[in-house]
Amino acid sequence: MEKNNYIIKLKEIDFSYENVIALNNINLSIRRGIYGLLGPNGAGKTTLMKVILGFLKPQKGEGSILDHDIKTFSKKIRRLIGYMPEIDSIIPDMDAISITAYMGEITGMPKHEAIKRAHEVLFYVGLEDERYRSVNTYSTGMRQRLKLAIALVHDPDILFLDEPTSGMDPTSRLEMLKLIKDISKKGAKNIIFSSHILSDIEAVGEKVIIMNRGKIISIEDIQGVNSVKYETYEIKLNNITDKALKVFSNFDVKKTDKGYLLLKIPTNIPVYEIFKIAKDNGFYIREFKKSKTSLEEIFIKRIGENNAG
Amino acid sequence: MPVREEGYHKWNGKLKEKFINWFPITKNGISYVYHKKKSKLLFYFASMPFFLFLIAIYVSEKPELRMFKNLIKQIQTDALLFKTYYTNGFLMFMLVILTLFAGAELISRDLRYKSLSLYLSRPLTKLDYLKGKFSTIIFYLLLFTLLPGYLLILAKFLFAEHFSISITVVIGSFFYPLLFSMFFSSFILMLSSFSPSSRFINIVFIGTYFVSDIIAKILSNIFHISFYNIISIKELFVNSAKLIFGVYDKSRNIVDLYLSIVIILLLTIVFFVTIFFKIKKAEV
Numbered sequence: 021m022e023k024n025n026y027i028i029k030l031k032e033i034d035f036s037y038e039n040v041i042a043l044n045n046i047n048l049s050i051r052r053g054i055y056g057l058l059g060p061n062g063a064g065k066t067t068l069m070k071v072i073l074g075f076l077k078p079q080k081g082e083g084s085i086l087d088h089d090i091k092t093f094s095k096k097i098r099r100l101i102g103y104m105p106e107i108d109s110i111i112p113d114m115d116a117i118s119i120t121a122y123m124g125e126i127t128g129m130p131k132h133e134a135i136k137r138a139h140e141v142l143f144y145v146g147l148e149d150e151r152y153r154s155v156n157t158y159s160t161g162m163r164q165r166l167k168l169a170i171a172l173v174h175d176p177d178i179l180f181l182d183e184p185t186s187g188m189d190p191t192s193r194l195e196m197l198k199l200i201k202d203i204s205k206k207g208a209k210n211i212i213f214s215s216h217i218l219s220d221i222e223a224v225g226e227k228v229i230i231m232n233r234g235k236i237i238s239i240e241d242i243q244g245v246n247s248v249k250y251e252t253y254e255i256k257l258n259n260i261t262d263k264a265l266k267v268f269s270n271f272d273v274k275k276t277d278k279g280y281l282l283l284k285i286p287t288n289i290p291v292y293e294i295f296k297i298a299k300d301n302g303f304y305i306r307e308f309k310k311s312k313t314s315l316e317e318i319f320i321k322r323i324g325e326n327n328a329g
Numbered sequence: 330m331p332v333r334e335e336g337y338h339k340w341n342g343k344l345k346e347k348f349i350n351w352f353p354i355t356k357n358g359i360s361y362v363y364h365k366k367k368s369k370l371l372f373y374f375a376s377m378p379f380f381l382f383l384i385a386i387y388v389s390e391k392p393e394l395r396m397f398k399n400l401i402k403q404i405q406t407d408a409l410l411f412k413t414y415y416t417n418g419f420l421m422f423m424l425v426i427l428t429l430f431a432g433a434e435l436i437s438r439d440l441r442y443k444s445l446s447l448y449l450s451r452p453l454t455k456l457d458y459l460k461g462k463f464s465t466i467i468f469y470l471l472l473f474t475l476l477p478g479y480l481l482i483l484a485k486f487l488f489a490e491h492f493s494i495s496i497t498v499v500i501g502s503f504f505y506p507l508l509f510s511m512f513f514s515s516f517i518l519m520l521s522s523f524s525p526s527s528r529f530i531n532i533v534f535i536g537t538y539f540v541s542d543i544i545a546k547i548l549s550n551i552f553h554i555s556f557y558n559i560i561s562i563k564e565l566f567v568n569s570a571k572l573i574f575g576v577y578d579k580s581r582n583i584v585d586l587y588l589s590i591v592i593i594l595l596l597t598i599v600f601f602v603t604i605f606f607k608i609k610k611a612e613v
Contacts, residue, residue, distance in 0.1 A: 075613040108442075109445070111438075111444045111447065127452060175340035202336055
């Protein structure tokens with residue numbers, strides 16, 4: 021499969037928790053790169069990761085990672101991947117060095133190499149000053165960094181990051197995203213990370229896999245999404261009439277339930293043009309704000325289509 | 330905590346496929362128990378019977394101390410001495426405490442802190458994980474049963490002018506500690522896999538051990554039948570030691586002694602199967 025440039029390939033995967041269908045006929049081929057896994061809560065993102073990692077055995081279907089069958093080679097696969105779980109899973113009463121080296125050793129690293137590498141990755145994620153401190157005293161952000169260090173210790177080919185920025189403050193979040201980007205670039209790693217924060221995926225992902233109700237409903241190219249040559253703005257006029265809709269018809273105008281007009285303004289048109297057009301036609305703009313990002317629009321559209329379908 | 334400007338460094342080493350891939354778990358567990366508060370005190374108390382019996386062996390082997398040997402019934406024969414060593418109330422109590430101390434948190438802590446996914450995202454199966462945990466507790470139990478047993482045999486060899494020892498004692502000193510350690514290790518790990526609460530585990534473990542003994546004693550005293558001893562965990566091991574070391578009244582019916590070993594083995598199997606299914610079902 022890797023011969024075909026696919027590092028992960030899933031075919032007709034079904035998985036249910038008793039009577040609840042978590043994954044429904046998943047077909048997915050992933051090439052090298054950074055993939056964002058996006059979906060509302062309960063969409064099946066974590067379950068999909070767990071199936072790929074071999075934690076959960078699918079009731080139907082087949083798949084492979086780096087040419088290894090996910091059902092029969094789960095041990096081999098886990099040597100090649102690094103997993104950062106969403107849940108706060110830390111072994112208590114240990115310091116960061118011990119826990120990171122311990123996980124490296126379990127993966128098959130010689131002990132002295134594991135210790136050396138633990139220092140390196142902890143330094144890399146920015147925990148060098150806290151590496152000898154008990155993990156019990158760590159903040160949420162530090163724990164997230166530690167989990168990333170643990171996932172990286174054996175230098176895996178593919179990194180699975182489940183909600184890596186969960187519970188982090190804005191500064192730490194940006195640093196985490198910067199780390200993810202850096203790992204992908206300098207470490208030449210393939211990264212699959214799930215998130216429900218669209219801006220995170222937009223910031224680091226190359227492609228986005230949109231999931232809803234246990235199904236993959238779309239795979240979008242983020243570069244393509246971002247290259248859309250317009251920005252969406254919401255405006256509130258003193259009076260919304262049919263004339264107003266006609267005046268702004270060049271901007272793919274839509275009226276929202278809350279009395280706003282949604283305009284798609286090409287990036288080459290300065291926004292003050294909108295004010296000018298409004299004034300020339302006897303309207304006053306009372307509110308003017310940037311609307312959802314392009315990825316958000318796509319996400320909402322796809323989810324809406326899927327829910328309606 | 331800024332992201333380091335040096336960037337990500339690749340690791341150029343090679344991962345090894347270890348035959349015993351769960352061994353780091355055992356090492357970590359042993360170290361964790363060793364570094365727990367009051368562990369040295371517990372080890373000291375658990376090894377006290379060994380030093381006492383070391384003296385007893387010295388007394389039994391030295392002709393000049395024969396008058397003391399004649400006074401102490403338990404050191405008349407090797408089999409009786411070793412049976413007494415393994416089943417003395419103090420050692421058994423200390424081993425029960427040691428089991429709790431070393432084993433109660435082995436799995437429950439991972440359940441409490443949801444660290445099972447950390448282990449299982451590595452090249453380990455759930456069975457490997459259990460092997461690692463099981464080896465930790467079995468290490469400590471054998472350390473205070475099997476090792477002292479053979480050290481006592483060695484002491485006997487060193488102290489005796491004409492060394493001789495029954496094969497029953499040599500084999501018994503291997504099988505009895507193994508039986509004991511397997512039973513208690515599987516029992517505590519089963520409880521540990523049931524609940525993230527170590528208080529619950531402590532109460533159930535200690536409760537089962539002592540309550541079973543109290544009930545057995547009450548029933549035996551009311552009905553004057555020693556057969557009821559098989560209700561008691563402690564007496565199950567006393568009976569097993571009698572049979573293994575051949576220290577029993579040859580004229581009486583010994584079905585309860587055989588039954589004791591069968592019960593221990595059956596319970597051990599039940600505990601193992603329960604742990605396995607419990608961990609298999611545990612959500613990662």
